[in-house]
Amino acid sequence: MTDFQKILQGSLIWVEGLAALISIIYYNRGNTDRYWKYFSIYLILMFVCEIIGKWGHQFFEYDKPKFYNYFVIPIEFLFFYWLYAAKSLGRPKLFYTISFLYLLSFLPSEIFFTTKKIVFSFNYTFGCLMLMILVIMEYYRQINSTEILNFSQNKMFYINLGVTLFYIGTLPFWTFFSLLAKYKELWDMYFNYFLMSGIIMYLLFSISFIWGKRSS
Template identity: 75%
Template sequence: MTDFQKILQESMIWTEGLAAVLSVVYYNRYNKEGYWRYFSIYLIIMFVSEVIGKWGGLIIDYNKQNFYNYFVIPIEFLFFYWLYAAKSLGKPKLFYIMSVLYLLSFLCTEFFFTTKKIILSFNYTVGCLLLMILVIMEYYKQINSSEILNFSRNKMFYINLGVTLFYIGTLPFWTFFNFIKEYREIHYIYFSYFLMSGIIMYLLFSISFIWGKQSSS
């Protein structure tokens, strides 16, 4: 990792912390249903997880790869399935279906793929593809909404844009990570994009709490 990427990595962690703090301050704004508090809790968990991932090894001995593959990343996908399908789109059954499909991908990994990887590529690919479906559905909902002209006040607009840049944008990087890492320049560019898009995503999450409100379903 270059010095530039180290700066980006630490910036991403503190941007997560900023988003978590702002979510605590602003989550009750326009929050008639009250479920945005769970987004705040999610951001706090993600920030704490990244702090553990960055500096936890200095305090305790733990398997960093398993921590991310079996705890952090599953929480990310399952939370967004819930936020998109069950809450924003109003399709709780879709949330359960996608959650089951994603969790079943772990069985496939255990039986057919090696688990000794930085990121479990198959699980991440399945998780992102399912999330991509929800992202497209959310864009369709926003485009066809009567409040399309007031998109800047729509909380999910910022969240959807951030998720698109980070999760969908980095899907090829983690799916083909074992191939990309063999090509140093491509790996450098894509890993840098991964870090920068993460920073942008958490900034957009912060903006969603300050400027946005939940549009009506």
């Protein structure tokens, strides 16, 4: 890892912490729906998970790949499925369907792929594709509603943009991780984008709490 990447990685963790702190301070601002408190809880949980992922081995033994693959990453996807499908789009059945399909995707990973990777490429790819469908649906909903006129006050506008940059933008990186690892320059380029887009995403999450005044 280069010095630049180390700086980005450290910055990402603390930007996550900043987003969690801002969410605690601002989540009540202009919200008529209480479900935004769960977004705040999610950000706090993700920050704690990143702290464990970074320094946890210094205090206790744990299996880092299993921690991320069976706990952190599934929570990320399931939470965003819930936020998009059940809350923003108002389609709880879609949330249950996509969540079931995502959890079902662990079966082929367990049977046909190695389970020692820091990220299961198949599960992550499938999860991102499901999330991409929801992102597109959310863009369509925003464009075809009066909310587009006040996008600067729309929390989901910032969240959707952040998710697009990070999860959708880094999809090729994790899908072809093993292949890209053979080409250092290309891998470094994608890894830099992964870290920078993560920082931008959490900054956008922070902005959604500060500027967003609508519940959806």
